[in-house]
Amino acid sequence: MIYEFKLPDIGEGVVEGEVVRWLVKEGDQVREDQPLVEVMTDKATVEIPAPRAGRVAERMYAEGQICPVGKVLVTIEVAAAGEGRTAAEPRAAASAPVATGGAAPATAGAPAAATPAGASVLATPATRKLARELRVDLRQVTGRGRGGRITSEDVRAFVGAAGASPLSVGAGDPSAASPSLQPAATPSAAGDVRIPLRGVRKRIAEHLVHAKHTAPHVTYVEEIDCTELVLVRAKANEKLASTTPGVKLSFLPFVIKATTAALAKVPQMNATLDEAASEIVQRRAHHIGLATATDQGLMVPVIRDATGKSMVQLAKEIDRLAEATRSGKATREELSGSTFTITSLGTLGGLMATAVINFPEVAILGVHKISKRPAVVGDKIVPRDLMNLSITFDHRIVDGYDAARFVAEVKALLESPGLLMVDLF
Numbered sequence: 057m058i059y060e061f062k063l064p065d066i067g068e069g070v071v072e073g074e075v076v077r078w079l080v081k082e083g084d085q086v087r088e089d090q091p092l093v094e095v096m097t098d099k100a101t102v103e104i105p106a107p108r109a110g111r112v113a114e115r116m117y118a119e120g121q122i123c124p125v126g127k128v129l130v131t132i133e134v135a136a137a138g139e140g141r142t143a144a145e146p147r148a149a150a151s152a153p154v155a156t157g158g159a160a161p162a163t164a165g166a167p168a169a170a171t172p173a174g175a176s177v178l179a180t181p182a183t184r185k186l187a188r189e190l191r192v193d194l195r196q197v198t199g200r201g202r203g204g205r206i207t208s209e210d211v212r213a214f215v216g217a218a219g220a221s222p223l224s225v226g227a228g229d230p231s232a233a234s235p236s237l238q239p240a241a242t243p244s245a246a247g248d249v250r251i252p253l254r255g256v257r258k259r260i261a262e263h264l265v266h267a268k269h270t271a272p273h274v275t276y277v278e279e280i281d282c283t284e285l286v287l288v289r290a291k292a293n294e295k296l297a298s299t300t301p302g303v304k305l306s307f308l309p310f311v312i313k314a315t316t317a318a319l320a321k322v323p324q325m326n327a328t329l330d331e332a333a334s335e336i337v338q339r340r341a342h343h344i345g346l347a348t349a350t351d352q353g354l355m356v357p358v359i360r361d362a363t364g365k366s367m368v369q370l371a372k373e374i375d376r377l378a379e380a381t382r383s384g385k386a387t388r389e390e391l392s393g394s395t396f397t398i399t400s401l402g403t404l405g406g407l408m409a410t411a412v413i414n415f416p417e418v419a420i421l422g423v424h425k426i427s428k429r430p431a432v433v434g435d436k437i438v439p440r441d442l443m444n445l446s447i448t449f450d451h452r453i454v455d456g457y458d459a460a461r462f463v464a465e466v467k468a469l470l471e472s473p474g475l476l477m478v479d480l481f
Contacts, residue, residue: 057136059108063095063129066104070097071178072124072205075117076255079103084112092130095123096255110134120254124178124205167200179206187211188332256352267415271450275410278463280470282426282441285310288473292367292480300368300481308346309370311398311423311466313476316342316363318465319396325462326395328416329453336453345394345414346374349401350382356414357381358394366479398423408444418453421466422446 063073073095080086080093086106093104113131117123178201179187179194186208187194197214199206244250253261289305296303319326323338330337342363345356357377359365365373380386397414400423411420424444431440445466449459469475 057134058113059110059132059134060128061107061130061132063123063125063127064104065125066095066097066102070125072122073097073102074122074254074258075119075129076101077119078115080106080112082112082115086110086112086132094255095129096259101256104129106132108132108134120252122201122205124201167198178204183208183211190215256355260353263415264412267413271413271415271418272452273410273413273448274451274456274459275446275448276456276459276463277408277444277446278460278467280443280445280467281431282307282443282470285470285473286426286441288477292477295480296368303368303371305367305371306374306402307426308374308398308400308423309367310470310473310476311400311421312344312359312362312370313367314466314469315344315396315398315421317469318462320363321465322458322462324454324458325419325449327418327453328395329418329450339395341395343393343395345397345417346377347397347399347411347414347420348378348381350384352384355381355386355391356394356397357386357390358392360393366481367477368481397421401425408446410446411448413448413450419447419449419459419462422448 066073074097076094076096078093079091086092086109088107088109089105091103092106095102095104110132113133115130116128123129178199183206184194186192187197190211192211192214194206194211197206197210200210201207285307289307289310292305296305319342323340324336326342327336327338329335341361344359344362346359348355348357357380359370359373359377362370377386377390380390394414394417396417397420399411399420403425405423405425408424409422411422413420422445424446426441426443428439429442430437431442433440445463447459447463
């Protein structure tokens with residue numbers, strides 16, 4: 057018999073998933089619970105196991121295509137003895153984050169009517185957000201995606217049909233206002249390598265474009281004298297070598313401690329904009345995201361309630377999250393929910409960079425490399441350990457004065473790091 061395996065509900069609010077990678081081929085024999093396919097949703101990448109043992113008959117969606125929840129993902133030829141069995145929900149383990157902020161491309165399908173009254177609307181969170189921005193009732197929109205899914209293009213087409221101005225149509229995507237701005241195909245030349253834009257990399261691209269198109273970015277830069285910080289860190293690590301073997305402080309715990317103290321004094325930096333309610337929401341908890349490079353792309357594991365953690369606790373949590381993220385074992389909870397993000401390339405940090413805000417946050421702190429450079433101290437030019445900090449902020453929410461005041465607080469603490477060492481343990 058042929059068993060039709062439908063994409064299950066794999067998370068609250070998830071209505072569809074992108075097929076990132078098939079782990080089996082048509083014709084393969086599979087065991088029950090054998091990894092079958094990797095699917096990316098708006099919330100996480102999950103590895104879905106086979107619900108039944110048998111032979112893979114047909115993969116209904118290709119890699120890079122979108123499969124709505126409840127639609128047949130794959131068919132499996134199973135033994136007749138299992139005809140009366142009901143498959144249990146598959147065990148899907150989250151393994152990577154998804155950067156939200158852009159809808160998946162529409163997949164061709166038969167035109168559907170507007171959603172009947174009382175029926176649920178099939179649309180991604182990104183599409184719903186666009187509809188709120190454009191004041192569109194999704195129940196009035198005809199979904200032309202697979203299975204009647206409403207796409208961002210459907211929303212924009214609905215607004216255009218209603219006679220909206222090009223400015224309002226393009227609120228979520230400036231290129232939507234004019235066909236001439238749509239990207240053209242790139243011709244290939246000998247030796248070129250084409251890599252499909254899908255999965256985590258695709259979500260990162262969508263998230264960053266959405267952030268840049270939504271928030272007016274402004275960057276402010278300040279120089280930090282880290283000479284004392286370098287000495288204090290070295291002394292702290294000497295002490296830890298004898299009292300807490302295996303724990304070593306990088307500069308990042310100091311930066312996090314200084315950041316949370318500054319956020320407490322300038323709460324507008326630890327906020328988000330609720331556009332639907334026209335309210336600025338200042339977060340009281342300090343959940344610090346750490347931009348982390350992985351083989352799949354940039355991810356942001358989160359240190360929860362960083363204010364209440366000691367320097368040693370921060371160091372341990374940084375190492376644990378970095379390892380889990382790079383190995384693909386970080387959970388969805390560990391990769392979402394940040395209120396403020398720090399990005400650092402360590403020794404590769406360069407002199408200065410303008411980071412992209414981790415939307416819907418309102419600011420991101422860029423930490424750059426520490427290097428010896430000449431500085432004026434009193435009336436003398438002396439070598440000092442100097443570093444630049446950059447703060448990139450959403451100018452809709454944060455004024456330049458607040459951003460400068462925030463950086464001044466961070467600077468004061470990093471230049472007098474003894475104040476940060478009160479709770480080493």
